[in-house]
Amino acid sequence: MSTTNILAGCAASTILLSRHTQFGAITTFILLTSLVLTCKLLYRVILWPKLLSPTRHLPGPSSPSFLMGNFAIIQKMQSGGPHAIWLRTIPNSGLLRYLGIFNTERVFPTTPEVLKEVLHTKSYTFIKPTLLTNDIGRILGKRGLLFAEGEEHKVQRKLLLPAFSHAHIKGLVPGFWSKGVEMTEKVAEVVRASQSAGGGEQGVVVEMGKWCSLVTLDIIGSSGFGYEFRALESASVSGSPEEKSGSELADAYNTIFNMGSPSRIVAILSLIFPAFLVQSLPLKRTRDVAHAASTIRRVTAQIIAAKKSALATSQEDAESKDILSVMLKSNAYTGSDGESSMRDQMMTFLAAGHETTATSMIWAIHTLSLPENRHIQSRLRAEIHAAFPSGAPATITYDQLSSLKYLSHITSEVLRLYPPVGVTLRVAAEDTSLNGVFVPKGTSIVISPFAMNRSAALWGADAEEFRPERWACGEDGTATVESNYGFLTFLAGPRGCIGNVFAKVEFKCLLAAAIGKFEFEQDGKRELVVKGSITAKPRGGMPVTVREVVWG
């Protein structure tokens, strides 16, 4: 029963009871509500998970805490880290089960067969949890593709598919490339500014995370909406990485993506109180989210207005297939609520489509700059320079990009080892089953790309190693993992990432432009803290030593 229903029930009971008790109406209401909420809490925290739940017999890690289950290790490690350990060490036949904060039950599918059931066969039975929708939905657009369910999701996905067709993405390559080159020019300015201020002969430490976020934001603007955010252009090349970027949109996302996971207090309160009450608490996190959300909504309104006017004055090609053009040309967003739904959709694509790829770039730069992988970086640079011997070309084609096989192996391996989304959640919308086990309505399912992508059973004994060559096995440059459900970086099935190909091609362009122009180096002694946040990236960004190389 929801807390709102409990409050309504207690209010009604108070009216009936207050005539027969010595307490006043307010005292009766408070006593009654406290009693019912305590019973609800005891049931949810102890009775259900420990004694009643039909999934309690599934194998899983032991709970070190009576009330908090395995929450401590989940908080401590990076997203998906504990799942990778459990997958490796606890014998199971496709399902594990563990307890989260206040013993909230989590069922964790561990084999491609069971994942297929969750993500494909029953993809509309296992839906997004409302806690997630209510929290990050304010930033990611509650009515956008990411949170739509059932028929509504099918309709939206079908409508948007033309913006993600292979043919369309091929045509985006020159745009991705030119933004990549623009990013490298800005980073080169940072390097030169530091060198002319004295020092930096052996290279300059640059926080690359900031530049990766700005370039991917610019790309989703231009390639996704046909709109120039000019985030790279307006960014200052001097000053500290924490400084405002010059783009209010970039700053709004910076606040959100570097904020960490919902604080413990928000998580606890959300178990008891309705979302609207928790969200109206005067907490810094709720204020920051509200402020960022209002900036993002305002900017999306500006983009829609600009696009409408471009379409009306025929400045815009009638055939253009970017996400916004596809929406504006359809009949789906014409009603009174149309513009607001369109803004939600844009918020979805802005957030889902930029920080994820930026995170992959961060991990690629991190991995390639480690002392043990620098020979891989050099080999990649040699491949890029051989393909473009006269220096960074002004433009490249999809075919030229595809001819860079080693680049493709490296980006695939980075995406495998460091999936930006380490875990994601689903909840059973009705009583159902998984792998033949009864799963009651409301059960939370945790899917872990991080754990599956590192599964020794699927990837071999060296699953934890960075080994781009593993992708050379398949004729088409795909690794010989047996199932689609073994590489879960983009999930799979009808709710898998719609921007999958867009992201891979963009990632290749950005990495080729960066490695072609610079050498990246770090001593590998920095202890990375990868926790919280919406995407799994190192806290404090990615400061590495950057040196310009001779190209052409």
Ligand code: HEM
């Ligand atoms: C490396 C880059 C990316 C990664 C790792 C990634 C990963 C994911 C994952 C794991 C999901 C499923 C989330 C869930 O259901 O819990 C997802 C969904 C989605 N992604 Fe991506 N993504 C990336 C880039 C992009 C790009 C570039 C776009 C758009 C231009 C995009 C748009 C979306 C959308 C709209 C969804 C929701 C799809 C649906 O529910 O039908 N993503 N992504």
